[in-house]
Each structure stands twice: as C-alpha cells, then as structure tokens.
Amino acid sequence: MIAKPTIPAPLDRPGSQIGKPVSRVDGRLKVTGGAKYAAEFNTPGLAHGYIVSSAIARGRILAIDTAKALALPGVLQVFTHENRPSLPWFDRKWKDDDAPKGSPFRPLYDATIHHALQPIALVVAESFELARYAARLIHVTYEADEHQTDLRAAKADAFTPGKDKGGFQPPPKPRGDADRALAEAEVSVDLNFSQAVEHHNPMEMHASTVIYHTDGSLTVHDKTQGPINTQTYVCNVFDLSKDSVRVISPFVGGAFGSGLRPQHQLFMAVLAATALKRSVRVELTRPQMFSFGHRPETLQRVALGAKRDGTLTAVIHEAVQETSQTENYVEVVVNWSGQQYKCDNVRLDYKLARMDTHTPLDQRAPGAAIGVPALEIAMDELAAKLGMDPLELRLKNYTEVDPNTGKPFSSKELRACFQQGAERFGWHKRSHAPRSMREGRQLVGWGMATGVWDAMQGQAVASAKLGIDGTLTVGSATADIGPGTYTAMTQIAADILGLPIEKVSFQLGDTNLPMAPLQGGSWTVSSVGSAVKAVCDRLRDKLAGLAAGLNDGPLKGLKADDLTFADGFLIAKSDPSWRLSITEVMRANDLLVLEDEARSVPYYKSQMKHALGTHSAIFAEVRVDEDLGTVQVTRVVSAVAAGRIINPKTARSQILGAVVWGIGMALEEESMIDQRLGRFMNHDFGEYHIPVNADVHDIDVIFVEEHDDIVNPLGAKGVGEIGIVGVPAAIANAIHHATGKRLCDLPITLDKILEA
Amino acid sequence: MRAFSYDRPDSVDAALRGVAGQPGTTTEAAVKFVAGGTNLLDLMKADVMRPERLVDISRLGLDRIEDTDDGGLRLGALARNADTAYDARVQARYPMLSKAILAGASAQLRNMATNGGNLLQRTRCYYFYDTGTPCNKREPGTGCGALTGVNRIHAILGASDSCIAVHPSDMCVALAALDAVVRVSGPKGERTIPFADFHRLPGDTPHIDSSLAADELITAIDLPVQGFADHSTYLKVRDRASYAFALVSVAAALKMDGQTIRTARLALGGVAHKPWRDPAAEAELTGKPASLETFREAARVLLRDAKGQSHNAFKIGLAERAIVRALAEAAGVEHS
Amino acid sequence: MSQPTGPAFQGHAQKQPAPPPDAMEVSLTINGSRKTLHVAPWTSLLDALRLHLDLTGTKKGCDHGQCGACTVLVDGRRINSCLTLAVMAEGRTVTTIEGLASGDALHPLQEAFVEQDAFQCGYCTPGQICSAVGLLEEGHAKSDDDIRELMSGNLCRCGAYPNIVAAIRQVMDAQPAANDGGAS
Incomplete structure (x- = not known):
C-alpha cells in the first residue's frame, strides 16, 4: 500500500504522541551499559583480528613476511593478498548502496597500494592482545611509486564528473552571464576558500563481530548505517546466500556517514570467519579510523556581484574536490548557491581531482556543509562592503521559488x-x-x-504486530546511529493507534526485518517514518473494520474516520461513550495478533x-x-x-x-x-x-x-x-x-x- | 604492545633491584617502572616503546606531600597529579604549579598520572607516535619526519636537525620556573637533580629525553620555599579550550617590590624539547618596572634565537604575546 | 622510483620475539562482587572488563586515553581503564556503569542523563556518567564552566555537551550542599 501524501487529523489532535518531547525509549539501555554495539557481542571461542596498515601511499608490496607472527602460539592465521581466498573480479560485486561510479576498494585484493594506511594484512589470534603483538612482527617490503596527495597540485588535472553518485545532481546550466555581470557589478566580492579533510571519527571505532554457526551461516554485528547494505555486500563479495547472512546491529555508536559504506573491518572479519570457520571480531584502532573515507579536501571560489541596494546581480561558485584514483566521489557542493537567493546571473561549476587517497565519503550534510558556508561568508563580505546589515542583505534577495529549477x-x-x-x-x-x-x-x-x-524520501517497508493485550511491535531494517529513530518511530506508531508509548516497541538493525534504506541524509523519519505510518494506518483500518463488523457492538457500521484511537480504545467521535478496547475488538474476533506490512513510496x-x-x-x-x-x-x-x-x-x-x-x-x-x-x-x-x-x-x-x-x-x-x-x-x-x-x-x- | 613480564615489588629497594645493572638512561631501558601508566602504556600500544619487563611501583608509598625543613614542600613521586594540584599547601604556596597541572590532560588522567611519571612523559610528535614514519627519537638514524613534514606543533627553540619535538608537560613548565629539585634513588643511594638539568635538548641523541639513569627511581620533587604565590600564573595556549597539548605555555613568576621586579622566573612549554628557561630573559626583567614594555623586551630576549619551521613560525609571535600576557597577569599590570 | 621500506622504519635488531606472556591471577572487586581473573599482564583493565567479564558497558573509543569512553571508578576515583593494566588493579574496587543502579532504581545521574537527553548514540555515555560520578565525588566543580572544564576528558562526537552539563547540574543542585569549602 502506498501512503497518501496527506496529514491525517490524528497527528494534530490534542494529546498526540507526535510532537511530544518524549525521553528516548532506549535511554535506559544506554545509561546502564545494556545497549550492545558491534564489538560487544561476545561468544565462546571468539577469535580476534588485528589489521596491519600500509606505510606507503602508493606502490606495491614486494614481500610480506608473516613467519614470525605465525610462529607465535595462539596465532591462527595471517591473511594477506597472497593467501586470500578467491574473490569476485567484477566491480559490481563490490558495490554498495552508497558507492559512487568506479571501482570500490578491495581489501587484500592484490599487492597494489592505493593510499596510506591501506589495510594490507589481517592477523587472527586467540586474543586481541596476541593479534596486536603478532601484527607488529610482520615485515613488509614495499616498492613505492610517486604519489599525489596535494589537491592544489592535483587540481591542474581536475575534470567535470557526471551524475556519479546517488542523491547528487550535476550543477544546473548557467543562467544569464555571471562573469559579465560580476565585471559590471556596482559592488562585488571574490573570495577563495579551502576546507581541510575531516574524518568522521564517531566515538565507536568501526568494528564487526561475525558469529560463525556450525551450518556455515553467519550472524554479523557490524557498525553500519544500513544492515541490508552490509548483508548485500557480504553476500556479493563472499558469494553467500541472503539466508545464510543475518546482520544484527541494534546500536551504532555514531557514524555521521562513516557507516554508509561497508568498511574494511567487515570484509576482514567475514573473510577470517569463513576461512577459519570460527567467530571472529575485527575492530579498527583510532589511527585506522583515518584509513578510509573522509570529508574531502575542497577548494572553492565564490564571487558575488550586487547593486548598491544589495540586489544580487551575479553568483559564481566554483569548487574542486579530491576523489580517489578509482571512484568518482561527488557531493557537488555548489548547487545550493543557485538556490538560496534570487539572482539572474549564476554560474556553478564543480570538478574533481584524483589523488592517492581513499575515496572520500559522505559526512554530515555532504556538500552543503562545505559549499553553503562559502556562499554565506561571501554574502557577509558583500554586506560589509555594502555597509548593510547581513540579515537585511539576505532578506533583500530572498526567494520563494528555487531559482535552479x-x-x-x-x-x-x-x-x-x-x-x-x-x-x-x-x-x-x-x-x-x-x-x-x-x-x-x-x-x-x-x-x-x-x-x-x-x-x-526513499522507499521503505515496515511491519507491525499488534497483540491482544494492546502491545504493538513495529519493525524496519533501518539503523539508529543516534538521532533517536527508536523513539521517533515508537511515537509515530503509538500516535496512530492511540497507544501509550510503553505499549509500543520499535525494532531495527536486523536484516530479518523489512527493507529500509541507509540511514543518512536526514531521510529516516521521512522514509521509514512514512512506512511506519502506513502500516499502522492499515492496522487501524483493520481494527475499525473488525469493530464495525461486531453486530452487537457499539461501533457497528462505523468507519475508521468515525473513530478516535486513544489509550488502547477505539472511540466513536460522535459519542465518546461508545468505545471498545483493542483487546475487546480482537477477542470478539477470535484474534490473538493482528499483523501487517506496508511499503511507503515517495509521492x-x-x-x-x-x-x-x-x-x-x-x-x-x-x-x-x-x-x-x-x-x-x-x-x-x-x-x-x-x-x-x-x-x-x-x-x-x-x-x-x-x-x-x-x-x-x-x-x-x-x-x-x-x-x-x-x-x-x-x-x-x-x-x-x-x-x-x-x-x-x-x-x-x-x-x-x-x-x-x-x-x-x-x-x-x-x-x-x-x-x-x-x-x-x-x-x-x-x-x-x-x-x-x-x-x-x-x-x-x-x-x-x-x-x- | 609486545610481550612483557610484570612484577609488583613491595619496597623501593626491591624496585631498584628490578632495574639494577641496566645501562644508559631510563628512556632506553628494557625494564621500566610503571605507576600511572598513562603515557607508557599508551606508547606501548602504539608500539613506540617496547619494554621487556614492567616493574609496578604504584604501591611503594612515595605518595605523600610533606613540608620540608627549609620551608619548602616535598611532592612524593607517586602522589597523583590531581592530589598534588588540589593539595591545600600547593594551592596556597605554589598556585602556579596547581594551575599548570590542572591545565594538563583530563581529570581522569590527572587522577592516574603521578608526579614522577609526569616528568618522564614523552613527546606527542606525530612522527614519534607513528611507526610507519621516520623518527630519530623512536628509531635513531631514520631521520626526522617532522623537520620537513607537518610541524605545526613543533619546537622553535633549542631544536636540532635530528629532532624538533617538544616536551608535552604543563606541570614541568611550572616546576622549571620554581627551580624544583628532582630526588632520585639508585644503586649508589640518593642524589638530587636540579630541574634544569633533568630534561635535555635533542642534539644528535634525541632518543634520550632525560638524565635519569636506567637504574634510578624518582622518589620526590622538592619545591623550594619561594613559591611566588603573590605574583605568578600559568598561561596555556592551545587549539581547543581543554584536553589539548600546549602550542605555547608560559609559567611566569615574579617577586615584586612595589612596581619593581626583584626576581623573575619565566619558563615556556610547547616550544622546546624541555621546559625552556632563559637566564638572560629573567635578568632583563630583574630590577625593572613591571610594564608591558619591560615584558615585551624580556620576551624578545627569550625568543632571540627562536627559529620557525614550515608550519610553526607563528609560535614565535604567539610566544611573545603569551609571555607578555602572562607576565602582566602575574604582575597585576593592566593589559590594554 | 623504488623506496623499499622495512616494517615501517622499525630497524630494531630483530630478536626472536618473546612468547606471549602467561596469565596471572588477579583478584578485585567489581560492582560489589569479588572476582578472580586470569589475565596476561598485557591486558588492559578495559579489555578485561569487556572481554573477560563481558561488562561491555565500559566503552573503547580510542584505547589511548584520548576520549574518556572507558572511564570507570577505581577505589572511587574516575580513571581511564584503557591506560591501566588489569594486573595493576589487584585488590582494587572497580565500579563500572553496570554497577551504578541499585536494582531497578537508576543512579540519579543516569536518570538525569535520560531526562536531559544528554546523549544520542550512547557510546560515550557510560564514560560520561562514570566521569560525572567522579566529578561530583571530587567536589571541585561549582559553576557550569567548572563542569565543562572538568568533563572535557570525555569526548562526545554527537555533541551532547550542553545536555550533559544540564544533567550534571540537575544532580548537583539536588545534592545537599555538603561540599562547600571542603573541596580545596
């Protein structure tokens, strides 16, 4: 069922759960240490992996001597490109839901070094400390090639990417003649900006615990913003069926984008678990948290032209960002500059420059977090030049339509x-x-x-199960990296079915739950919330139908719209004394549970x-x-x-x-x-x-x-x-x-x- | 972290027996004392330090803070940094030291770290910590990565071509300004090391941080009677408001006679391989009126040989301003 | 261009590596119960809690004393459990996040953290709360700025700092004013 693009009255009624400052439903677990994160699922016989990182930025491994590490009692294996199992060749097998155009990084694939701190070996041992110790004993000889990590130099070869990544459109075509308008402007500013590389650094370091079951199936506890993304990646890379890989990640210790793509500890842990037929955990170190995607270094120019009264006559925004040698990471950066203010002459330009770094990765408000400040600093400079209140300048150029479109x-x-x-x-x-x-x-x-x-908004599916005691369980395979997804979804469900918060629980972070997209881009409430609403609307209609069908009941013949759902009751709007509890409705219909599932699709x-x-x-x-x-x-x-x-x-x-x-x-x-x-x-x-x-x-x-x-x-x-x-x-x-x-x-x- | 063995002796003598016969300085020793562990265990995890044996001295006592006969104060080597900073006598008589300790690390780390261990902290140079890069301090002969690398946090004074690392301690900057004395026990009994002689400059042996011998144990730090309680301060400049190492720090202590400076002590942190004292700069202050001009002149003298690298030249100007600010605050001179 | 580099500049004479250390017996009190552990000297107190005792409430955020997620109370004082060895805790009394509530009744700081929404992802939270317990015990914080400074050893990447201060303030204000003047 597709949810309708209207807001039904119950959301706005007094006493609604939506809009209430409810304390986090998972708060108690988090303040008592009961919330379990990826590296906290312990199991007997768990082996521990420790990753060895590359010392050079580009080149190849000539030799990797693991003998001393392997000689230590308790060291189970050292995995390198030389002894890894067969892995898929096609790029598409390595793609994930957030992969841009290009070839995703493949850990331990061959001797090639693409970037500094690249993982080049995994030591697996009976204990974490032993794995760490053994990792220090591995001797690597490299042949280094010249590398390029200087964006100011690399930008000489910058190129214009296409629509290379989901969620981002190339800049719109220029409108008017911005360069000429700038040259002719009564007042103008022209500023150059740089933005340093930032690493996500969530408090929880990336970790994966892979539980190996005797039938060869895996339970994967991964730090991820999308359990299904993790599952798909594991199945594709290791040629496993979806039935044999279940991802369970109920809590994620922050991510801010770092969990949008499967990180290499996941690959490593699954590799070791399947090869050794043992449960394995691999946790990155904090320095290794700097070994993968990051907010890319960015160089920008913003030039603005205006009339003396502050009317914008020209907007030019150019940006160059780093990407890796193998993928076209784009976050476009400049588009909002064509959208924020009314202006007839706008030129937006976005380029990428290849460097020997890991592919960058979305980080909180990718693109906008970098591009919008550049525009807004330039606006401030323009206000200063005009002798105008910066707020006035913004109001002067306010727009009610998106000028880009x-x-x-x-x-x-x-x-x-x-x-x-x-x-x-x-x-x-x-x-x-x-x-x-x-x-x-x-x-x-x-x-x-x-x-x-x-x-x-993206597509999502939610399931719901209502018990005869009036308890409701709703689920969708999204994540809660900290925004409060558990709580918000619980509120939406409780609201629609008129249940107290305590009667509702929301489940997430499990691939056995219905499909949800990656948690990112501020779209979880929009996508998953709409699915939760959709499935609860369905239960509501079902309950109303069941109540209406009770011939000797007080709600006989009434429709869902004639009813209020509150405190576990279905109540006639026309006369609130006509009511039935959910329990009564279900018992009268010989039902112990009422279940449903619904998909919401953007309208x-x-x-x-x-x-x-x-x-x-x-x-x-x-x-x-x-x-x-x-x-x-x-x-x-x-x-x-x-x-x-x-x-x-x-x-x-x-x-x-x-x-x-x-x-x-x-x-x-x-x-x-x-x-x-x-x-x-x-x-x-x-x-x-x-x-x-x-x-x-x-x-x-x-x-x-x-x-x-x-x-x-x-x-x-x-x-x-x-x-x-x-x-x-x-x-x-x-x-x-x-x-x-x-x-x-x-x-x-x-x-x-x-x-x- | 490499394999090591662990021992917890119950007396100073037993602890010293544990390190007896080790040649060289404590920096290079294979058998190491551990007390707070805040720096050593960190460096062992990073594979920068690889002791074969740890001797746990955390239960040897040596944790008292006592008045000395000459009116000074003896800080037990194993007294925790937090206990030292909050000690009523330290706060009343050596407020600069208290302030310096509290400017360092975090409350948790100060609860763990000992006074003796604070002296033995090693540099936070990126290259020293990263075993994937060259560093003469970690691996003599591999070169200094920082010299032509990322060196925003590095030394502007007393550095060499072998090493431009800085000493990370705040406490030690105040101790240097106070002319503290380090008491150590060794195979030949006790000896004292003036604070200025405890840490060393890198020269061409940057792998050695201090003059403490490998078979010696710090037992206490003596503070002389003069604590400059009336006119002193510790100013720390860093990249965030707390829990960061100093880009530049200044311990400034004055003995005033009206508006005239009778005695001056000035020590800098974050600028050199050791807490930086300069007798010439202090002489420049002595006998002068406490004024911004005097302070600026002293700063110029102190920084006369300062040399910036590619990313840290800003520290020279910053140090000058910080010195002036700290002296003004110590002297109670309006800074405008 | 060829630049063969060794195992990351580790030119130390490569002695035959020492075998892994043997486990030692350590007895300590954790959250009120006496425990005996068999751990090698190289096991941090943090890893002993998380791996040997399955007390995973104490978090590993950096393993280098730079984030505070591993904060526990040892003999009543807040410390970073990642930078102490389990063997060094012999005979000590350790309190972790799991030991703060009494039965179903949360510790006032736990209550306040929920009420003030003083966390998002929750990963730094046990360390923040243990740190706050230590802070209140120490009694040096008087103002909000004092709380900010003395809680700066606990990073929160979600940026819940204002609410963390509010939660601690709430509990401080509810305490009897026993600390006045006694702290320093």
Whole structure:
C-alpha cells in the first residue's frame, strides 16, 4: 500500500504522541551499559583480528613476511593478498548502496597500494592482545611509486564528473552571464576558500563481530548505517546466500556517514570467519579510523556581484574536490548557491581531482556543509562592503521559488527563522562595524548565516504486530546511529493507534526485518517514518473494520474516520461513550495478533513539482582573544524550519550536536597530511581536535512552525544535517565582525587569526 | 604492545633491584617502572616503546606531600597529579604549579598520572607516535619526519636537525620556573637533580629525553620555599579550550617590590624539547618596572634565537604575546 | 622510483620475539562482587572488563586515553581503564556503569542523563556518567564552566555537551550542599 501524501487529523489532535518531547525509549539501555554495539557481542571461542596498515601511499608490496607472527602460539592465521581466498573480479560485486561510479576498494585484493594506511594484512589470534603483538612482527617490503596527495597540485588535472553518485545532481546550466555581470557589478566580492579533510571519527571505532554457526551461516554485528547494505555486500563479495547472512546491529555508536559504506573491518572479519570457520571480531584502532573515507579536501571560489541596494546581480561558485584514483566521489557542493537567493546571473561549476587517497565519503550534510558556508561568508563580505546589515542583505534577495529549477518550495519558513532567531539572539543590538564590540582583551563578534539542506524520501517497508493485550511491535531494517529513530518511530506508531508509548516497541538493525534504506541524509523519519505510518494506518483500518463488523457492538457500521484511537480504545467521535478496547475488538474476533506490512513510496508526482528543503538561520557570538588568537563560541542561536518535529527533545539534541560539529569545522577539525608521505599525521583524538565540553557554551535551538503536506505523509523533513550547515559561516562571520579579518580557510585556527 | 613480564615489588629497594645493572638512561631501558601508566602504556600500544619487563611501583608509598625543613614542600613521586594540584599547601604556596597541572590532560588522567611519571612523559610528535614514519627519537638514524613534514606543533627553540619535538608537560613548565629539585634513588643511594638539568635538548641523541639513569627511581620533587604565590600564573595556549597539548605555555613568576621586579622566573612549554628557561630573559626583567614594555623586551630576549619551521613560525609571535600576557597577569599590570 | 621500506622504519635488531606472556591471577572487586581473573599482564583493565567479564558497558573509543569512553571508578576515583593494566588493579574496587543502579532504581545521574537527553548514540555515555560520578565525588566543580572544564576528558562526537552539563547540574543542585569549602 502506498501512503497518501496527506496529514491525517490524528497527528494534530490534542494529546498526540507526535510532537511530544518524549525521553528516548532506549535511554535506559544506554545509561546502564545494556545497549550492545558491534564489538560487544561476545561468544565462546571468539577469535580476534588485528589489521596491519600500509606505510606507503602508493606502490606495491614486494614481500610480506608473516613467519614470525605465525610462529607465535595462539596465532591462527595471517591473511594477506597472497593467501586470500578467491574473490569476485567484477566491480559490481563490490558495490554498495552508497558507492559512487568506479571501482570500490578491495581489501587484500592484490599487492597494489592505493593510499596510506591501506589495510594490507589481517592477523587472527586467540586474543586481541596476541593479534596486536603478532601484527607488529610482520615485515613488509614495499616498492613505492610517486604519489599525489596535494589537491592544489592535483587540481591542474581536475575534470567535470557526471551524475556519479546517488542523491547528487550535476550543477544546473548557467543562467544569464555571471562573469559579465560580476565585471559590471556596482559592488562585488571574490573570495577563495579551502576546507581541510575531516574524518568522521564517531566515538565507536568501526568494528564487526561475525558469529560463525556450525551450518556455515553467519550472524554479523557490524557498525553500519544500513544492515541490508552490509548483508548485500557480504553476500556479493563472499558469494553467500541472503539466508545464510543475518546482520544484527541494534546500536551504532555514531557514524555521521562513516557507516554508509561497508568498511574494511567487515570484509576482514567475514573473510577470517569463513576461512577459519570460527567467530571472529575485527575492530579498527583510532589511527585506522583515518584509513578510509573522509570529508574531502575542497577548494572553492565564490564571487558575488550586487547593486548598491544589495540586489544580487551575479553568483559564481566554483569548487574542486579530491576523489580517489578509482571512484568518482561527488557531493557537488555548489548547487545550493543557485538556490538560496534570487539572482539572474549564476554560474556553478564543480570538478574533481584524483589523488592517492581513499575515496572520500559522505559526512554530515555532504556538500552543503562545505559549499553553503562559502556562499554565506561571501554574502557577509558583500554586506560589509555594502555597509548593510547581513540579515537585511539576505532578506533583500530572498526567494520563494528555487531559482535552479523555477519550482516553488513545498514549504520554506526561512523568514520565520530569520525573524525568530534574530529576536532570540538580540541581533538588532549589533553594532555593525568590525572591531566595535570588545571586553578587555576579548574582541566580541556577532555573525549570522543561512543553512539549507534537501528534504528527501526513499522507499521503505515496515511491519507491525499488534497483540491482544494492546502491545504493538513495529519493525524496519533501518539503523539508529543516534538521532533517536527508536523513539521517533515508537511515537509515530503509538500516535496512530492511540497507544501509550510503553505499549509500543520499535525494532531495527536486523536484516530479518523489512527493507529500509541507509540511514543518512536526514531521510529516516521521512522514509521509514512514512512506512511506519502506513502500516499502522492499515492496522487501524483493520481494527475499525473488525469493530464495525461486531453486530452487537457499539461501533457497528462505523468507519475508521468515525473513530478516535486513544489509550488502547477505539472511540466513536460522535459519542465518546461508545468505545471498545483493542483487546475487546480482537477477542470478539477470535484474534490473538493482528499483523501487517506496508511499503511507503515517495509521492513523486507532487514532490516533482516542488523544491523540497529544510532551512535555518544561525546567529553566533564569538570572543576572540586579541593577543592569542583563541576563539570561544559563547552563544549560538539556530532557528530551524524542518516541517513537523516528531520529537522536539531529540530533534533539539540533533541540532545542538550539529552546531558542535559546526564549531569543530569552523575552528578545530583538520586531518593534516604529510605530502611527502601522503599520510594523515594527526591520526588520533589527541591531535585531531574535535570540540570538547569546554568549547561549547550556550546553544539555543528554535524550531519554527512549518506546515508541509507535500514532502511526505508525516510532513516531517528530518533534522540530521540542517544543524551543521551554515554554522561554520556564522562563526567565521562573527570572527570577521570581532577582528576585521576575513578568514576563508577552515578550520580557522589561532595561527590563521594571528597571521591574517 | 609486545610481550612483557610484570612484577609488583613491595619496597623501593626491591624496585631498584628490578632495574639494577641496566645501562644508559631510563628512556632506553628494557625494564621500566610503571605507576600511572598513562603515557607508557599508551606508547606501548602504539608500539613506540617496547619494554621487556614492567616493574609496578604504584604501591611503594612515595605518595605523600610533606613540608620540608627549609620551608619548602616535598611532592612524593607517586602522589597523583590531581592530589598534588588540589593539595591545600600547593594551592596556597605554589598556585602556579596547581594551575599548570590542572591545565594538563583530563581529570581522569590527572587522577592516574603521578608526579614522577609526569616528568618522564614523552613527546606527542606525530612522527614519534607513528611507526610507519621516520623518527630519530623512536628509531635513531631514520631521520626526522617532522623537520620537513607537518610541524605545526613543533619546537622553535633549542631544536636540532635530528629532532624538533617538544616536551608535552604543563606541570614541568611550572616546576622549571620554581627551580624544583628532582630526588632520585639508585644503586649508589640518593642524589638530587636540579630541574634544569633533568630534561635535555635533542642534539644528535634525541632518543634520550632525560638524565635519569636506567637504574634510578624518582622518589620526590622538592619545591623550594619561594613559591611566588603573590605574583605568578600559568598561561596555556592551545587549539581547543581543554584536553589539548600546549602550542605555547608560559609559567611566569615574579617577586615584586612595589612596581619593581626583584626576581623573575619565566619558563615556556610547547616550544622546546624541555621546559625552556632563559637566564638572560629573567635578568632583563630583574630590577625593572613591571610594564608591558619591560615584558615585551624580556620576551624578545627569550625568543632571540627562536627559529620557525614550515608550519610553526607563528609560535614565535604567539610566544611573545603569551609571555607578555602572562607576565602582566602575574604582575597585576593592566593589559590594554 | 623504488623506496623499499622495512616494517615501517622499525630497524630494531630483530630478536626472536618473546612468547606471549602467561596469565596471572588477579583478584578485585567489581560492582560489589569479588572476582578472580586470569589475565596476561598485557591486558588492559578495559579489555578485561569487556572481554573477560563481558561488562561491555565500559566503552573503547580510542584505547589511548584520548576520549574518556572507558572511564570507570577505581577505589572511587574516575580513571581511564584503557591506560591501566588489569594486573595493576589487584585488590582494587572497580565500579563500572553496570554497577551504578541499585536494582531497578537508576543512579540519579543516569536518570538525569535520560531526562536531559544528554546523549544520542550512547557510546560515550557510560564514560560520561562514570566521569560525572567522579566529578561530583571530587567536589571541585561549582559553576557550569567548572563542569565543562572538568568533563572535557570525555569526548562526545554527537555533541551532547550542553545536555550533559544540564544533567550534571540537575544532580548537583539536588545534592545537599555538603561540599562547600571542603573541596580545596
């Protein structure tokens, strides 16, 4: 059954579970240590793998001497390209749901080294410590080739990719003549930007525990944003049937994109388990968390032209990003710049440059997190040049349609974000001149920016099982990497069937559950939530039908629309004293359980006629130490328009967390590469700085009212990405306001401030 | 982590017997003491240090903080960093030291790390930690990866062509400024090492961090009576607000007579292979009025031989500003 | 261009590697129960908890003392269990996240973390909570800024910091003001 693109009344009725700040239903498990993550499924006889990483960035392995490792008692095997079992040759066998165009990386496939820290051997031993020790005894001789890891050099050979990855469209054709308009503009800015490589670094390191059963079947506990993706990959690569591979990943310790593709520890663990016929766990080390996909290094140029009154006359946005030698990773970066503001002359250009690194990988708001800040910093610079309030400049060029396509937005309450955010922040008190607000040695700056992210929906299936005692179990093979999927889905189901939250449980992270897409791009509520709604709507209709069929019952002949579902009862709207409990309805029909399954499919027809997106306005206050260049982000207000908010408590947490990501992106995060070695050097949590508690101060989140009956049947757009987009720009703009220095190279570390 | 054996002696003498006869300095030793473990076990996991035997000294006592006869304070080598920082006497008489300790690491690590171990911390140079790269400190003769590599966090003073690593400790910067004395026990009995002589510059033997012999044990750190409680501070500049190593840190301590500086101590962290003291810079302050001009001049003297690498030249200007800021704060001079 | 490199610059004279170390007996109290373990010296307290005792509530986030996910209380003090050896814990009293609740009643900090939504993925959470227990015991935190600083040894990649501070503040405010002046 396909869910209809309308929001039924029950979602809005008083007492609805949707929109309630429900505490996480899995909270108790998480605070007691009861939630089990991929490396926490212990089983008797579990063997442990430890990965050996390449010392060079490009070349080949000439020899790999494993004798000393194998000689240690308790070492079971060392897997290398020399002794690996037969593996598929065709690229398609190695593709996963998030693979871009090209050849996916194949661990242990041959002697070729494609990037530094590439996994080149797996030691399997009776204990973790022994495997680690044995790994140190492996002697590798390489022949190194020249490598290229310098984007500034590689960009000379940059090329224009096609539609090489799902979810991303190549930039639209130019409209007008942006270069000419820029040259003729009354006021213009032209800025170059760089964005450092960032690694996802979820707190849980990537791990896979593969339980080997005597019949040869596997239970795989993997750190993944999509259990089905993991299953498909394992089955394709190791030529196993779906029946013999079950993936169970009930909890994921953060991912932010790192779990969108199967990482090599999964390959390694399955390889070892199937070869040794034993249960095996492989867990990456923190340095090895820098050995796979990452937010790509990016170089950008944004040039804007405007009339004296602030009317934009030209927008040029060019971006070059790194990709690997083997795949075309794209995240397009520039498209939002054609969508944010009304402008007749726009040229967007996006290129890739090949480097000897691992293929980049989607990271929270891929593309937008990098491209939108560049535009928004340029807008701030333009406002400064015009002597205009940066907020006024945005309002001046506000658009109600997507200029890239000419389509109207399904909803866009960005004006409300501006208005409510500015009011909460006290923006009108801003003294607009740079360096005009200080406290002692601290320069105070206020900056703002706009955020945007696409609202997407995919197909998903959910199942539901209602017991005669009024307990409901709903399931779909999605993941919960932290946003609160368990909770949101429970709320949606409870709402539709009028059940108390405690009576409803939602299951996920298991390939035995119905199909769900990868959890990413802020589309889980939209996709899986719509499926949950669809299946619960069906149960609701069934219950109504059963009640209506009870000839001597009080609800005889009534339709679902005539009923309210509340507190486990079906209640006649016309007279609430006419009611039956779910238990009574089922008992009278001799039913112990009521089961169903439903698929939700995006309502393409109406979606196609609209631009779908979430929007935000971010206001930030910084204090910059005039002597030392240190920056404190003392205050952030993020006002978000994301349609219906299923759970304001967990949604707020997502925005808070994304603002923290924005702080990291603006000020701290950078994987520093040694160009001679082609290797990320600060590959640990000591030197790759993510924000700590002391870096984070007041963050205020506002969800503005936004009604949308086109985006999906729930009217909820998802909030996983929107919170980060624009935050780095708001901070960089605040730094400019504080110091008068325009800094366009992220992260803005103190040396850049001192030397600007 | 390689295979090693473990022993937990119950006395200092037994512990010393465990390391007796080892040649060289403690950095190179095959048998190592472990107490807090916060740095050694980290480095063993990274395969940077490969002791064959660990002697657990964490239960030998040596964890008291006591007044000394000359009015100073003796910090037991095995007293935890947190207990030292929060000790009422340390806070009252050596607030700069307390502040320095609390600027380092995290609450958990300070609960584990001992005072003696803090002195023996090894550098956080990326190349030192990454066995896939060259490093003269880890593998003498392989070259210095940082010299022409990623060296944003590296030394600007006292470095050599062999090594540009910096000492990571905050506590040691304050101890250097305080002229602390390290008490050690060895086969020949006790000896004391002035703090300035404890750590060394890399020269062409960067694999040796300190002058502590392989058969010696730190038993205590003595603080002289002069704690500069009235006019001192510790300023740490880093890439995030907490839980990060110093890019530059300054321990500044003054003895004032009205607005005139009678005695000055200035030690820098994050800039050299050891906590950096410079008598000339301190002499520049002595007898001068406490003013921003005086402080700037002292900073210039201290940094006269500073040399930046490809990514860390900013540290020179940063150090100058940090010195001025710290001295101003110590002296109570309005900084505007 | 040929640049043969050894096993990652490890030019140490390659002695015959030592055999894996033998297990030793370690007795300690974990969450109120006396336990005897047989672990090799190279087993961290963290791995002993997770692998030998199946107490997987204590997390491994970096294994190098750089994230705080492994925080437990040893003799009442918060420490990083990844940087201590199990054999070094002989005779100690260890409290992990699994030992904080009494029966069905959650520890006030556990309650507060749920109530304030002080986590998302939940992976750093046991370490945050154990760290917060230690922080309250230490009694040095007075202000929100103190909490922020003294909780900075616990990274949270989901960025739940504001809610973590709120949760700790909630429990601090509910405590009798016994710590005044006594801390330092």
